[in-house]
Amino acid sequence: xxxxxxxxxxxxxxxxxxxxxxxxxxxxxxxxxxxxxxxxxxxxxxxxxxxxxxxxxxxxxxxxxxxxxxxxxxxxxxxxxxxxxxxxxxxxxxxxxxx
Numbered sequence: 001x002x003x004x005x006x007x008x009x010x011x012x013x014x015x016x017x018x019x020x021x022x023x024x025x026x027x028x029x030x031x032x033x034x035x036x037x038x039x040x041x042x043x044x045x046x047x048x049x050x051x052x053x054x055x056x057x058x059x060x061x062x063x064x065x066x067x068x069x070x071x072x073x074x075x076x077x078x079x080x081x082x083x084x085x086x087x088x089x090x091x092x093x094x095x096x097x098x099x
Contacts, residue, residue, distance in 0.1 A: 016081035023089050029072030030059055033093045044098065051095055058095075068095040 026032065037054060040046075051068060058068035069092060076089025 016079060018077055018079055018087065020077040021075065023074040023076055023091070025075040025086070027073040027075060027086070027088050029091075030056070030070045031072055032074065032091065033070055033072075038093070041095065048097060055093075055095075066097045066099070068097075069093075070095075 033055060040054060041051060048065070048068075055068075055070060059071045060069040061067070062069065071090065071092050073088040073090050075086040077087045079085060079087050
């Protein structure tokens with residue numbers, strides 16, 4: 001079995017290393033919609049006005065306003081190479097209305 005102490009120098013010598021992390025930080029977009037906000041939206045009960053009040057304007061509205069799209073980017077990992085930095089992870093939250 002290869003240990004991490006051996007593997008990291010090998011990957012760095014190859015030119016790059018990607019370190020995945022749990023999503024965190026806000027890089028752009030609407031802003032994360034968490035479990036609390038999502039669980040407050042009840043299927044068949046929550047109307048457009050309630051969604052707009054709770055989440056704000058969507059980033060996109062499709063299907064004649066039947067589908068609201070909220071998007072944001074978080075840090076999903078880090079790239080260590082000649083140009084190192086955070087790797088964005090795009091998140092989407094979709095709200096589809098019945099009518």
